[in-house]
Every structure is written in structure tokens, then in C-alpha cells.
Amino acid sequence: MVRFNPKARLDQSRVRDAGASGGRGPAGSGMRIPLPGGKGGIGGIVVLVILFLLARFLGLDLGLGGGTSGDSPAAQKPTSGLVQLRYEDCRSGADANTNQDCARLAIENSITAYWADALPELRDYDGGGARQFRAIDALYTFTGSVNTGCGPASSDVGPFYCPSDESIYLDTTFFDDVLERQLGGPDGVFVEFYVLAHEYGHHISNLIGSMGLVRTQETGPDSPGVRLELQADCFAGMWAAHASQTRDADGNLLIEELSKQDLDEALAAAAAVGDDRIQQTTQGRTNPESWTHGSAAQRQYWFTRGYKDGGCDTFAARTVQVR
Template identity: 35%
Template sequence: MKWQGRRKSDNLEDRRGMSSGGKTVVGGGIIGIVILLLNVFGGENGQMVGNILQQTQGKQPAQTEARELTAAELEEQAFVNAVLVDNEDVWTKIFQENNMTYKQPKLILFSGAVETACGNATSDSGPFYCPGDQKVYMDLTFFEELKTRFGAKGGDFATAYVIAHEIGHHVQTLLGTSAKMREMQQGKSKAEANKLSVALELQADFYAGLWTHYNQKMKGILEDGDLDEALSAAHAVGDDAIQAKMQGHIVPESFTHGTSEQRKYWFMKGYKTGDINQGNTFAEIR
């Protein structure tokens, strides 16, 4: 991905220089939250964590210790900043084209554990968006696991795809789609509620593809192999691929993010059409 030379975003916060030993103090004690790998990379994990922790009281800040970022971390920071800037530019344009105003989200880089408005999370959750504070949270070690454990190709555009997916969830929050989905889930069976969750996640994949389409037209960012990197990441985080690897069998009724083929299809549909009105996954996912 061609990304050098971007302006500096005001919405990136790098907390990797602040270490708390992977522990968070809540209610006077240390609570560890285990996010199943079946929920890896996705969307509203922060909402689930928040539901667990809303019952706790007396939250106290964790003790932190500062350190300087390494040269490699600063390079990662510069890349994430560039992707964030490109998302800001693209979504501002798309919203303007539809007579709306885009509110930019924050993106938080962290190591190990993080406190959010949705509760506390660890790197095990994968990247996620918290609607409570409208921030994207990422531990970049996730991308190494995506390669070594789940077989993705890796590469800078795989990271860009994941960031764009999570910002897609922010777009859904701004448009009211996420809230409407949760309303639709009320009273539904678990299987039916899961189908709605799949539609939400696939729409975020569509938005990632839409962002790629606009960004290519505006800045010519794509290099050879970039789309393959994104598609490889999308394949690796499909529910069927993860379940097959983690438990040896597939349970379609439990899918919450979509199959590998669905995730790749909707990303490419966003990329090929460049039309936000083509992303009604709720009408097509039954």
C-alpha cells in the first residue's frame, strides 16, 4: 500500500508505551476476561465486554509505567496513522455526497490490556470497535497471530482492511444501523440473532471494500498483491475457517461474522461497485 506522506491525524492515540503488566484493577480486584478466539476480530466485542462489566463498581485506574516506543513501533504507528487519515478523508467525502456530516472516530493502539467505555479487554479479543466511546481499539500483535495461527498472508493491506472494517462499525453507529440491529435481535432465537450479527459484520466488510474503492480513486494507494492480502485476511477470519481450525468441525447456526466466502464477497462488492447503497447485507443474508 502506498501510504507515506500523509498528514498527522488528531484521532490516533498510541498507548503502547504505557504498560500495566496486562492487569486492570476493577472493583478493588483484578478481573480477567477471556474472549474466545471464535470471536476474533470483530466489531462489537467491546459491547459484549461492557455487558459483563456493567455490574462492577468502584473502578480504579491501573498502575502504568511509561517507556519510549521502538523504531519498529514508530513505523507501525506511522502506517496506522496513514490508514486512519485515509479513512477520515474517504468517509468525510462519502457522507458529504449523501448530505451528511461524518464524525471521526478515535483509534487506540494498546498492548496487552485496555480500559474502554465498553469495559476492559485484552489483546485476545482482537481489534474491536466500542460504540460507547466511538473508538477503535487494536493490539497490533493480532496480525502476527493472524499469519501464524490462522494462515493469512499478512502484509500492510491486511492491516488496512481490518482497520477499515472496524471503522465500518463506526459508520454503522453513526447511521443507526447497529442500534437497529440490536432492536431486531430482541425476541429472536439465538440462531436468528446470529444471522443479524452476520449481516452487520458483512456490511462492515462491504464498507472496507467501499473505502478501498474510494481511496484508490482519490490517492492511488493499491500496489500489486494488496487485494490478495485483504482477501486472505478476510478468509482467515471467516467463522467456518476459525471453527474448523479451533474445534475441528463447523456449526453454521453459531456463526456471528460470516463465512470466509461471504466476507471476501462483500469486501469485493464494496470495492467493485463503489456504491454505498449496494451494501444492504440485511436484505441478502437470510
């Protein structure tokens, strides 16, 4: 089980809690996990995100957040009424060792610290030269529903990254209610951390320009959307390989150790949200041509690839399928 350095100092500035609210039904959001019944999912390319990427590519303003559209309903963020009590006592690695909320905050700190150093080594898909790292704007936890820069979303959509406001939204009931009970996924603390690292991977894809390569809703095991999802899994593996080297602002190590159990939980979670596993569970059959996230084998392979050698250029690979 992951162990945090008790002396590490935690940065609370980007982790916020939007509390609980009544569900409003799912809306087009960001990159997310495929859920049973077609309600949403980890990393899926939904209509609103496609519109966002097309708008950015064509220089159009479709009111999806930022620019002059900041007052539009789709651009709202949970900036008022935030329940900060959830994280206010999360100050050290010792707190992270005894409290899941504090552990979540510590993992966000670790992922941010890793990518601040690693981003310049990645390929720039826009050809504009070296990219400057910027952290996510925020990690919001919520239950029920939440406003985002990509529009209102309910718990039905699962965890997701919104490229419009560069924030991650995490429904904390997802792991027990959906991943474990509905999909038969693993029960372990590192499962959530894998998901968080995956969603942060989408932020990295956004920064380096590979997210902009996905401009259609094309599906299939080698489709651009699947390549983007597998890149996020690969980026999660890259972080996991270096997590025990990340440091706080004072130079203290944040994480003392990731165990084999932690990595096994990440791989089991990756398999549980594979398109083939979800289709088999919910429909009794699989249809590779409809895949939007990758199979269980693909997701496990690319997480492991990132962990072993950091070869995460899924868009340059001739195929991302696992033979």
C-alpha cells in the same frame, strides 16, 4: 504494496498509543474478530455491546460510558500515561512509506477523509435525515490490556470498535500471534489496514443507525449480527476502492496506489477470519447456525461488493449468504 504520497501531511490527532501493560483477562468490549477458543473477535456482538445498544434504544443509563456514568469503571479510557513517542515522528507520507506505525496513522487519515465525503450518501436507518460525519474519537494501539469506554480489555479480544467511546482499539501483536500463526492468515502490511477499515466500518454503521438494529444475540449466516459484520466488510471495500483519491488537509493525495497484492491480502485476511474457517481450524467441523461474523465466502463477497459498487445495505438484502 500500498504507496503513500511522500508530500502528504499526516494528522496525528486521533492516533494514540496506550503502551504495554499486564493482561487482566478479556472483558465485554465492542465489535471484534472471532478468536480461537471463544476468546473474542473481529466484529462479534458480545454481551456488553448488546446491553449498550439496548440501553441506547430504551433510553436507559447502564453505566456503559457517556452521560452521567463517565466515572464508572466501564467508562474509563486510556487518557493518562499514553506513549506518544510511537507516533510523534509520523509527519508525512514519506514517513509512512518506511515505518509501519506511520503507515497505520496514514491509513486512519485516509479512511477518515473518505467517510467525511461518503457518509451523506448512505442510507439513514433511523429515518432522521442526512447524517453529519464525525471521525472516530481515537485509534488506540496497545499490548497487554487497555481500559476502554466498553470496559477493560486484554490482548485476547483482538482488534475491536467500542461504540460507547467511538474508538478503535488495536492490539499490534494480533496480526503475527493470532491471525497469521493461529489462523493461518496472510502476512502482509495491508492485512492490518483491512482490519482497521473493517473496524472503522463499525463506526459508520453506528453513525447511520444500522448498529442499533442488532438487539439480540441471534446467530446464523443471515442473522442481524452477521449482517452488521458483513456491512463493515463492505464498507472496508468501499474505502479501498477510493483510497487513492483521499487527500490530506492541504489537498495532497494521501495514497498514490493500492496494488492487486494489497487487495489480495485483504481478501485472504477476510477469509481467514470467516466463522467456518475458524471453526474448522479449532473444532474440526463447522456449524453455520452458530455463526456470528459470516463465512469466509460471505466476508470476501461483501468486501468485493463494496469495492465494486458500494452496495452495502446488508440489512435490506433478502439474504447475505453466498450461494
